[in-house]
Amino acid sequence: SDVGSQKDRVVTEEEWLQKWEMGNIGFHKEQGHPLFQKYLDVLLNGKSGLRIFFPLCGKAVEMKWLADMGHSVVGVEVSEQAVKEFFSEHSLPYCEEPVPEISGAKMFQSTSGNISLYCCSIYDLSSSIVGKFDGVWDRGALVAVNPCDRQRYVSLMINLMEKNSSYLLVTVSYDPNKHKGPPFYVPESEIKSLFG
Numbered sequence: 001s002d003v004g005s006q007k008d009r010v011v012t013e014e015e016w017l018q019k020w021e022m023g024n025i026g027f028h029k030e031q032g033h034p035l036f037q038k039y040l041d042v043l044l045n046g047k048s049g050l051r052i053f054f055p056l057c058g059k060a061v062e063m064k065w066l067a068d069m070g071h072s073v074v075g076v077e078v079s080e081q082a083v084k085e086f087f088s089e090h091s092l093p094y095c096e097e098p099v100p101e102i103s104g105a106k107m108f109q110s111t112s113g114n115i116s117l118y119c120c121s122i123y124d125l126s127s128s129i130v131g132k133f134d135g136v137w138d139r140g141a142l143v144a145v146n147p148c149d150r151q152r153y154v155s156l157m158i159n160l161m162e163k164n165s166s167y168l169l170v171t172v173s174y175d176p177n178k179h180k181g182p183p184f185y186v187p188e189s190e191i192k193s194l195f196g
């Protein structure tokens with residue numbers, strides 16, 4: 001079946017960079033994701049000043065919204081173009097610095113200090129570098145992770161979470177025999193076994 005053949009399929013970092021270069025970014029939602037608004041209360045739980053993590057963040061506009069609400073946002077994204085587009089499209093001044101613990105990585109931070117985007121692979125991060133988070137917005141992230149890396153991704157995410165944190169996960173339910181993406185199909189049963 002196609003679920004079986006998806007298991008061995010891989011989207012390389014190079015291919016992601018190319019998608020950004022070509023403007024082949026149909027996944028980006030200029031108006032944000034409708035489920036974000038719907039479940040925002042679950043993420044925030046009425047608290048202020050939270051640290052929220054955006055794995056595989058792209059230029060998700062929800063990062064700006066949360067920062068405007070007074071939370072701190074940390075994202076990770078391999079494409080430097082995506083990170084720069086995020087700041088320029090929201091007219092946010094930023095500075096850029098190397099990340100001493102990760103060779104070749106850069107951290108882009110809004111001048112106001114509450115949005116920090118790491119430009120590197122998520123697998124280079126650890127809680128000793130980015131700390132732990134009160135909330136995670138995972139949209140287009142788990143479903144974009146190569147199936148062979150899912151276990152590693154989820155272990156890292158669990159490691160990055162504070163004890164009383166919330167994880168909002170958006171996946172897409174479809175017949176993988178009829179549709180090829182977005183990019184990978186993650187059945188609910190697998191989500192349960194991955195996150196426990």
Ligand code: SAH
Nearest residue numbers: 016028056057058077078121122139140144
């Ligand atoms: N969450 C975003 C983007 C989803 S698309 C949104 O909602 O719009 C997945 C993104 O992950 C792409 O921008 C891609 O460049 C990035 N990406 C892919 N593999 C990555 C990795 N290993 N580490 C960090 N970013 C990665």
